[in-house]
Amino acid sequence: MKVLILEDDDLVAQGLVRCLGYLGHEGVHLRHVEQARARVRGSSDFDVALIDIGLDDGESGEEFLTWLGREQPDVSRVLISGLERPAGFVDEPPRQLFMRKPFGHAELANLLRSLETT
Numbered sequence: 017m018k019v020l021i022l023e024d025d026d027l028v029a030q031g032l033v034r035c036l037g038y039l040g041h042e043g044v045h046l047r048h049v050e051q052a053r054a055r056v057r058g059s060s061d062f063d064v065a066l067i068d069i070g071l072d073d074g075e076s077g078e079e080f081l082t083w084l085g086r087e088q089p090d091v092s093r094v095l096i097s098g099l100e101r102p103a104g105f106v107d108e109p110p111r112q113l114f115m116r117k118p119f120g121h122a123e124l125a126n127l128l129r130s131l132e133t134t
Contacts, residue, residue, distance in 0.1 A: 053080075062091050066096050078105065094113045095115070
């Protein structure tokens with residue numbers, strides 16, 4: 017699987033890229049919303065997107081997740097946050113999920129495995 021990582025914390029993103037590689041997947045880290053929009057627009061590169069809820073760009077991860085759902089409805093979108101699930105956020109497996117940080121290798125592997133079988 018090819019996984020878009022939209023995360024403004026470089027250490028978290030580097031850990032995710034390494035973990036994904038270890039699991040046999042490709043992680044692509046983008047730090048800014050506009051970079052991610054440009055990369056996604058008109059392409060079908062990604063199978064999954066891990067989207068941090070709190071971004072430095074002035075746009076929330078929830079807003080990007082909604083945009084991505086319209087732009088690329090087949091991409092599984094996972095909102096990740098160290099905070100509680102946002103009020104009103106609804107899991108819609110396998111296309112929209114919430115995952116609380118920190119999560120480990122096993123949780124990420126389980127998530128990807130569940131998405132591969134759908």
